[in-house]
Amino acid sequence: MAVSDDPHASDNDSDGEGLNEEQYEWLQEQLAHIGNLRIEADEEEDEWVDPSGGVLVNIFAACEGGSMEQLGVNIQELRDTQYTVDTPGPDGDTALHLACLYGHQQCVELLLREGATADPVNPEDGTTPLHDAAAGGYAGIVQMLLERAGPGNVGLQDSDGDTPLHNAARGGHLAVVQQLLAAGAAPSVINSSGKTPAGESDDQEVVRALVAAAAAALHVGGAAAAAPAAAGAADPTSAAAGGTALDAQ
Numbered sequence: 001m002a003v004s005d006d007p008h009a010s011d012n013d014s015d016g017e018g019l020n021e022e023q024y025e026w027l028q029e030q031l032a033h034i035g036n037l038r039i040e041a042d043e044e045e046d047e048w049v050d051p052s053g054g055v056l057v058n059i060f061a062a063c064e065g066g067s068m069e070q071l072g073v074n075i076q077e078l079r080d081t082q083y084t085v086d087t088p089g090p091d092g093d094t095a096l097h098l099a100c101l102y103g104h105q106q107c108v109e110l111l112l113r114e115g116a117t118a119d120p121v122n123p124e125d126g127t128t129p130l131h132d133a134a135a136g137g138y139a140g141i142v143q144m145l146l147e148r149a150g151p152g153n154v155g156l157q158d159s160d161g162d163t164p165l166h167n168a169a170r171g172g173h174l175a176v177v178q179q180l181l182a183a184g185a186a187p188s189v190i191n192s193s194g195k196t197p198a199g200e201s202d203d204q205e206v207v208r209a210l211v212a213a214a215a216a217a218l219h220v221g222g223a224a225a226a227a228p229a230a231a232g233a234a235d236p237t238s239a240a241a242g243g244t245a246l247d248a249q
Contacts, residue, residue, distance in 0.1 A: 048089070048090035051083060051087070052078060052081045052083045052087070053081070055074055055077045055078050055081060055083075056078070056083060056087055056089065056095075057089075058070065058074045058077075059071060059074045059075065059078065059085065059095050060089050060093075060095060060098055062074060062107065063095045063096075063098040063099040063102065063104065063107050063111075064098050064102050065102075066099075066102065066104035066106070066107060068106050068107060068110065071095075071107055071110060071111075072110065075110070075114050084115070085111055085114055085115065085116045086116060086117050086120060088120075088122070088123075091122075091124055092122035092123050092124035092125065093122055094116070094117075094120050094122075094129075095107075095111055095116065096108065096111050096112075096116045096117070096118070096120065096129045097120070097122060097127070097128075097129050097132055099111060099129075099141075100129040100130070100132040100133040100136075100138065100141055100145070101132040101133075101135075101136065102136075103133075103136050103138045103141065105138065105140050105141050105144075108129075108133075108141050108144060108145075109144065112144065112148060118144075118145055118148035118149040118150075118153070119145070119149035119150055119153040119156075121156070122158075124159075125158055125159045125160075126156075126157065126158035126159040126160075127158045127159075128149075128153060128156055128158075128164070129141075129145055130142065130145045130146070130149065130153055130154065130156075130164045131156075131158055131162070131163075131164050131167055132167075133145060133164075133176075134164035134165070134167040134168040134171075134173070134176050134180065135164075135167035135168070135170070135171055136171070136173075137168065137171050137172075137173030137175070137176050138176075139173075139175045139176050139179060142164075142176050142179050142180070143179060146179065146180075146183045151184075154180055154183045154184055154185045155184070155185060155186055155189070157189065157191070160191055160192050160193070161189075161190070161191030161192035161193070162191045162192075162200075163185060163186070163189050163191075163197070164180055164185065165177065165180045165181070165185040165186075165187065165189070165197045165210075166189070166191055166195075166197045166200050168180060168197075169197035169198065169200050169201040169203075169206050169207075169210060170197075170200040170201060172201060172202065172203035172206055173206075174203065174205050174206050174209065177197070177206050177209055177210065178209060181209070181210075181213050186217070187210045187211075187213040187214040187217065188214045188217065196210070196214070197210050198210035198211055198214070
């Protein structure tokens, strides 16, 4: 923080190089308030009590750290409780969410073998494990989830309107984008920010793949709709028809 050396400088320094006593006190109050908010948020999370007596906390830690040995032991311990690997933690994530988020494929495999639901929805933010795996670009995990989850999982939107395809595109993960498209992900879904997956990506290869998929979907849909139509019907692949799918990029 710069303080004027001029003893005659005004308390309200017009060029903003210094703070008077009142401004300084206000700034300190704001910083203290922000600090208190962070402490309160931490305390809220700390208030969560593991209903399993600590076993779930250890499972979550193993999934974050990728410790297969710890995870296996803790899953065995969990069998002696009334809880399962699908029991969520304080922020709504299940163990599978965390293993997918941190990219630990062996942990994902073990959880699925132990009966973990492949497509649980976090009640706090609407995400699924597929959202998390797609965001990280973990193609192997994505494939496992696609094989085990319900058919609608690939198109689920979270609380921000993002599909797993939005997440993969945002991260520039071309291989995962192609996996999701092959599994039936819609390339033209618009999220809460008004963007399609292509609009979320800075990677030109990803954008080209998504735009091509959107154009192909329009062509297929248009051909099906046009089949019974009169010969003079409007071309469904025209700019007017394509605007909804592509302009949101």
